[in-house]
Amino acid sequence: MTATPHKLWQFHGGLKLPDHKAESTGGPVVTPPLAERLILPLRQHIGQPAQACVQQGQRVFKGQIIARCDTYVGAHIHAPTSGRVVAIGDHPVPHPSGLSAPCITLEPDGEDDWGDCRMRPLGEDEAADPTTLRNRVREAGIVGLGGAAFPAAVKLNPRPGQAIDTLIVNGAECEPYITCDDMLMRTRAREIIAGLLLVQRTLGPARCLIGIEDNKPEALRAMTEALGGEEQDNIRIVALPSIYPTGGERQLIRVLTGREVPSDGLPADVGVVCHNVATLAAIHRAVHHGEPLISRIVTVTGSGVRSPRNLQVPIGTPIAHLVAHAGGYTEAVERLIMGGPMMGFALPSDEVPIIKGGNCVLAAEAGEVSAPEPVMPCIRCGECVRVCPVRLLPQQLYWHTRAKEFDKAQDHNLFDCIECGCCAHVCPSNIPLVQYFRFAKNEIWAQERERKQADAARMRHELRRQRLEREKREKAERMNRKRQASGSGGASGAADAAKKAAVQAALERAQARKAAKQDASGSDAS
Amino acid sequence: MRFKTFTSPHMSPVRSVHRVMRQVLYGLLPGTAAMAWFFGWGVLVNVLLAVTVALATEALMLLLRRRPVRPFITDLSAVVAGWLFALAIPPLTPWWITLVGVAFAMAVAKHLYGGLGYNPFNPAMIGYVVAVISFPREMTLWIPPGTLADPAFTFSQTLGIIFQGQLPAGLSWDAVTSATPLDRIQSGLGVGQPLGAIQDTPLFGFVAGRGWEWINLAFLAGGLWLLHRRVITWQAPAGMLGALFLISGLFWLMDPAAYPDPLFQLFSGAAMLGAFFIATDPVSGSATPGGRLLFGAGVGLLVFIIRSWGAYAEGVAFAVLLMNMMAPTIDQYTQPRVFGRRARGQEDQG
Numbered sequence: 001m002t003a004t005p006h007k008l009w010q011f012h013g014g015l016k017l018p019d020h021k022a023e024s025t026g027g028p029v030v031t032p033p034l035a036e037r038l039i040l041p042l043r044q045h046i047g048q049p050a051q052a053c054v055q056q057g058q059r060v061f062k063g064q065i066i067a068r069c070d071t072y073v074g075a076h077i078h079a080p081t082s083g084r085v086v087a088i089g090d091h092p093v094p095h096p097s098g099l100s101a102p103c104i105t106l107e108p109d110g111e112d113d114w115g116d117c118r119m120r121p122l123g124e125d126e127a128a129d130p131t132t133l134r135n136r137v138r139e140a141g142i143v144g145l146g147g148a149a150f151p152a153a154v155k156l157n158p159r160p161g162q163a164i165d166t167l168i169v170n171g172a173e174c175e176p177y178i179t180c181d182d183m184l185m186r187t188r189a190r191e192i193i194a195g196l197l198l199v200q201r202t203l204g205p206a207r208c209l210i211g212i213e214d215n216k217p218e219a220l221r222a223m224t225e226a227l228g229g230e231e232q233d234n235i236r237i238v239a240l241p242s243i244y245p246t247g248g249e250r251q252l253i254r255v256l257t258g259r260e261v262p263s264d265g266l267p268a269d270v271g272v273v274c275h276n277v278a279t280l281a282a283i284h285r286a287v288h289h290g291e292p293l294i295s296r297i298v299t300v301t302g303s304g305v306r307s308p309r310n311l312q313v314p315i316g317t318p319i320a321h322l323v324a325h326a327g328g329y330t331e332a333v334e335r336l337i338m339g340g341p342m343m344g345f346a347l348p349s350d351e352v353p354i355i356k357g358g359n360c361v362l363a364a365e366a367g368e369v370s371a372p373e374p375v376m377p378c379i380r381c382g383e384c385v386r387v388c389p390v391r392l393l394p395q396q397l398y399w400h401t402r403a404k405e406f407d408k409a410q411d412h413n414l415f416d417c418i419e420c421g422c423c424a425h426v427c428p429s430n431i432p433l434v435q436y437f438r439f440a441k442n443e444i445w446a447q448e449r450e451r452k453q454a455d456a457a458r459m460r461h462e463l464r465r466q467r468l469e470r471e472k473r474e475k476a477e478r479m480n481r482k483r484q485a486s487g488s489g490g491a492s493g494a495a496d497a498a499k500k501a502a503v504q505a506a507l508e509r510a511q512a513r514k515a516a517k518q519d520a521s522g523s524d525a526s
Numbered sequence: 527m528r529f530k531t532f533t534s535p536h537m538s539p540v541r542s543v544h545r546v547m548r549q550v551l552y553g554l555l556p557g558t559a560a561m562a563w564f565f566g567w568g569v570l571v572n573v574l575l576a577v578t579v580a581l582a583t584e585a586l587m588l589l590l591r592r593r594p595v596r597p598f599i600t601d602l603s604a605v606v607a608g609w610l611f612a613l614a615i616p617p618l619t620p621w622w623i624t625l626v627g628v629a630f631a632m633a634v635a636k637h638l639y640g641g642l643g644y645n646p647f648n649p650a651m652i653g654y655v656v657a658v659i660s661f662p663r664e665m666t667l668w669i670p671p672g673t674l675a676d677p678a679f680t681f682s683q684t685l686g687i688i689f690q691g692q693l694p695a696g697l698s699w700d701a702v703t704s705a706t707p708l709d710r711i712q713s714g715l716g717v718g719q720p721l722g723a724i725q726d727t728p729l730f731g732f733v734a735g736r737g738w739e740w741i742n743l744a745f746l747a748g749g750l751w752l753l754h755r756r757v758i759t760w761q762a763p764a765g766m767l768g769a770l771f772l773i774s775g776l777f778w779l780m781d782p783a784a785y786p787d788p789l790f791q792l793f794s795g796a797a798m799l800g801a802f803f804i805a806t807d808p809v810s811g812s813a814t815p816g817g818r819l820l821f822g823a824g825v826g827l828l829v830f831i832i833r834s835w836g837a838y839a840e841g842v843a844f845a846v847l848l849m850n851m852m853a854p855t856i857d858q859y860t861q862p863r864v865f866g867r868r869a870r871g872q873e874d875q876g
Contacts, residue, residue, distance in 0.1 A: 012865065017537065098531065176537065250866065263866035320527065329527065336529045337536055346531035362536075369536040374597050376543050377643030381808040382759060383541065385815065390865040395813055396857070413864045421535030428541040429643070435533040 006209070006238045009258040011251045013387040014243040015422050017342075019215050020177045024301040024308040029183050031312045032325035037086070038106040038316030039353040040066065040077050041093045045143040046150045047073035052104055058085045061115030063292055065141075066104055075151045075356075076141040079106060080294040080314030082113040094319075094338045094352045096345040103353075106316065119290035127287050130156070130202040140286035141356075142293045146170055146181075146247070146276035147339065149357030152283065155273055156202055166257055167205040168267075168274040169196055171212040171219065172240055172247030175340030178360040180297040181277050183310045185212070185219035188281055189226030195280030196235070198287055203273060208235040209256045210277075213242040244342065245420045249274050251389055263416050278359075298354055300326035304333030304363030313354060319361055320350040335369050337362040342421040376429035384423035384433065390416050394423035394433050401440040406447070409440050417441075456516070463512040470508070474501060543642070546757055547602035550803065553752040554609055557745035557799060561613060564671040564737035567684040568617030573609055575621060575688075576628045580608030583632035591637060603642050607631060610650035613799060614843065615657065616668045618679075618687050618702075623664055627657035647850045648810045651843040658838070670704040670729070671737030678702065707735030708795050708839040711786060721783050725790075734793035742798040749802025761815055763801040765822025766829070767792060773830045791830065800825065800842035810850045816860035817853070824849045824856075 043049035050067035060066055060079040067077040087105040095101065119139065126132050138153035158164050169192070173181040185192065200208055212220050223237050240246050240255060250261045252274065259270040267274050278296065285291040294315055301308035306327025313322060319336070323329060337344040338352075339360055354361075384394035392413055400409040417437050424433040481498060562569040584604040588595045611628050631653030639645045658665045672678045679687065679694065686692045693702065705713065707729050714724040724730075731739050752758045775788040791797065796804075805811065805825045812821035825845045832841025 254865075260866050263864065265866070334529075335532065335536065336527075337534075339534075341534075341536040343534055344536065345534060346536070347529060348531050349528050364536065368538070370532070370538045373539075374594070376597065376601065377641065379543060379546075379603075379643045379809050380811075380813045381546060382813050382815075382818075383756075385813065385862075386759070391862045392864060393814060393861060396861075412861070413867065416864050416866065419534070421537075425535050425537055425539060426541055427539065428543045428546050430539055430542070432533055434535065438533070 006236055006256075007258075008238070008240065009255055011246075011254045011389050012391045013389045013422060014245060014251075015387055015425065016242070017176050017244050017425075019242065020301070021179050021182065021215065024177070024179045024299050024310055025182060025186075025218075027309050029187055029297055029310045029312050030325070032321070034081060034108045034110065034112075034314065035317045035321040036107070037318070038080055038083075038108065038314055039091050039318065040080075040104045040106065040316040041091075041353070041355055042067050042077065042102045042104070043093075044077065044149060044315070044355040044357065045069075045075040046148065047071060047075070049102065050074065050077050052088050052102075054085050054088075054104065056085055056088050059083070059109075060085060060106070061113055061117040063114055063117035063119070063294065065292075066106075073151055073154055075143050076139065076292075077104070077315075078141055078292040078294050079117075080316055081106070081108045082111050082115070083108040092349060092352050094345075094347060094355055094358060098348045119286070119292065121290045122287050127198055128201050133198060133202050133287065136287055137283055140282070140292040142279060142282045142286060143356050144276055145278035145282060145296060145357065145359070147343075147357050147359055148249075149355070152275070152279050155275065156199065158203065158268055158273070162268050163271055164203045164268060164273050165206045165271040166273075167196075167200055167203055167208040168253060168256055168272055169208065169210040169277055169280060170247060170249070170252055170274055171210055171216075171223070171277040172252055173216070174213055174242065174244045174247035175342050175344075175360075176244070177301050177362050178299050178340050179301070180299045180310055180359050182216045182219050183299075184278055184281060184297055185216070186222045189219075189222040191281040191284045192223070192277045193226045194288065195282070195284035196275075198283055199273075199275060199280065200235075205273070206234060210235070210237045211240050211246075211252055211256050212237065213246060214239040215242040244422070245389055245418070248389065248418055248420065250418075263413070293356060296354070296356065296358070298322060298358060299360040300363075301360065302337075302362040303365040303368045304330050304335070306330055315356055316353045318351055318353050319347065322354065322361055323350060323363060329363060330365065332365040333363050334366040335364045337364065337369075341369065342425070343419060370430075373430050375431055378427075378429055378431060381428060383426045383428065387422040387426050389420060389422065390418060392417060394437075397440070398431060398433055398436055401436045404443075406440055406444050410444065414440055414444075460516055463515070467509070467512070470505060474505065477501065543601040543603065547606050549752065549755055549757045550606050551602065551609065553748035553757070554606075554613070554745075554803060556748045557741060558609075558613065560741040560744035561617075563673060564741060565617040565669060566672065566677045566679055567681045568619075568669075568679070568688060569612070571684055571688055572612040572615060572617065572619060572624060575624050576608035576612035577605050578608075579625055579628040580604040580611075580632050583629045584637075587633055587637035587641070591641070593641065598642060601642065604632060607636070607650045607653075610799075610803060611653045614650065614654045614796060616665060618667060618669060618684070619657075620664060620691055621689050623657050623661050626660070627653035630656045643809055645809055646853075648804060648807050648846055651804060651846050654843045655847065658843070666705075666709070667699065667703045668706050668709075669702055671735075704729070706795070706839065707738060708833060712833070712839045715784060721786065725786075734790045738795065739793040742793040745798035745802060749798060752802060752806075758802065758806040759815070759818060761818035762805040762811060762822035762825075765819040765824075766801045766805045766826040767797070767822075769823035769826030770797065770830055771826075773827055777830075777834070785834065791833070795833075795840040796842040797829070800829070800846065804842065804846050805849075807846075810846075810853065812853045812856045812860070814857050814860040814862060816862065817856040820856050820860060821849050821853060824852060 048071045050069035052067045054066045062082045064079045065076045066079050084107050086107045090100040091103040093101045134153050134156045142152040143149040253272050261267050282293050297310050297312050299310050300322050309326050336347045338347050397409050397412050419434050421434050581604050608628050631649040635649040635652035636645045683694050733739050771788045774791040777785040778787045805822050812818045828845030829841045
């Protein structure tokens, strides 16, 4: 291993976990046959959902945009293969809520026909232009593939005056069981490096740091080889100690640069942009091959599947299809998890599809995952404090959340919690701490929404009262005027006043409408 | 296929209250063995008796409070509390004192406050203090350190003393009991004896009281093992021993004839037991890392004050209880700086 020595920092706490990576790295990345149906949720990214731009029954080519998202933070969705749109409507999606959401269902025709939907590969000179690169990444619908699914083009567009001096490539893959980035680095390191060079040219950082946990020696070797001749002083591959959650963006930035991203800020605030290895490979494929983001590597693992492995599959492939091509479930399978065992969420059913950010499907048997054991009272042992990578006081947060003292929970920085699960994992009393914190966050959000709605209602009520009073007054005035007119032949002064009142009334009405509208949109946005 | 859902994290937990308490009990073994070696069968009888009373009271209170008995009995927290009480009392303490002290500790100090995790005061220390205040004579009846190889009393004699209050024929309480080294120093200094003369008696050993120095060393060993196993954190013991060492060292330097040296303080009485097993009680102590350091330092300081100028020769129990009162306030002001935030105080509100 020839990783360049590099000074490393530490973040507080964290855990050394059994990594369970070897189970799924034994064989090559397999491309299974196409599923009978692909289900493509319109929202697979952070930001506004995309809008379907195809009709039911329409034939689509591979790579054709089937749902557009033209907001700044958003990503298009492309047909992963050619076929027919058989449904546009609600379908269960991989989301912690277990609810359904709008999806496009595609029936592949087996032709895998690009038609003329493949984008034109960009030349090196073209790709060197930041705007061209950004537009291509946006057109290709690329989002962060590490799990958060943040639209990648946004990260290629630093705000004016924001100097990016460090580009970090996240190959840490710190969560147990997940190996899709590991396998990508082992097998397609050159693509990652090619994508890195593209991003490097656009952002112009002084250095690039590729962080890979030291439990992946093959990946480290492959990446070093791929960098090969191009290894310069400003691109470094750094072996990181395997401590969960080193792969968390803020933790990784801390470990590699010693910088702390402000609680309410972004990595760019400390001069850093961070991309996952798979995102860079996707950028390379979009630029040099004209391929949008339509497939990814997914780790299918755990004691609940017979042959754990990594699969290269089209986005939208149902989980059941993935499991079937990893040997199927074992008899004793107990829990199905989207993502890793620390931060992933349990799925109620395997009919949901893989989405762009879906890195792992973990099927576990009973002995492998935590059982709902009796929860004991908190004994304030402080182990959670010791492992919290954000230096929170989970037990205090727990007290306040239990007592529904949400203001105090916020004083204890509830919203800095990254829900990594370290605290709950070490809790001797088996308290589902992360669940409490999610509950508290949701309660606070709900309260804020309610407060805004109540404010809006109060304002509407107030405006209505004013309007009714005004109308009453105007009516009285009109009656008065009529009486006067019939009595004394009309005074021009009274007519003027009436006109003024009418104008005033119209103005007030317009203002009221505007205020009500602003409130409505304000509460929507929250 | 359909599955049941649970919230993350999904990895099986690695610790349990039972496991933590069991390891604390392991940590107590060397110190307990040393005490038994120097003070005879009584120590072990007391431990057994106190643990039995603790478990019985705990079970009774759980039944009265309509709480599940099994998980809370098997968490071993009652065993730890009873055990600690037994280590704090003289080896020949009459059985009914143990009964009253432990029952009060479990019923009042623990369960009336809500049981495991909710008690603001260390139950064992509450039990001990109740016993000391209620039965001051019996609670000072220590015996001179012997060895278990040549015990002052046989096992059956010990049982007779503890359960029937009967000394072996021909012996009187005055003849069998002896002041502890800390008692001896306090009373000696009180009547104007020089420290050197006091410590030049057979009651004293190499650095502290004969026997007591070894007992403290054994508790230190058990405590270090707990640290190594990450059952306790270093802050509270370091704070307590550090503060006790510093403050006693300061006074000793100023007047070595009137104040015992700092090493004597660290290896006397319940110093090590208190530092590693009582000041580290998570429930009644401070919860933040900085808070634990402060909490421990407060205990150390108070131990010195009580030993030097207090009405009692040993002050660990009182010191811990006084600091228990401070713990919530300490926690309030020692919250660690959260990642990506400026230190508290510089932070703008709202």
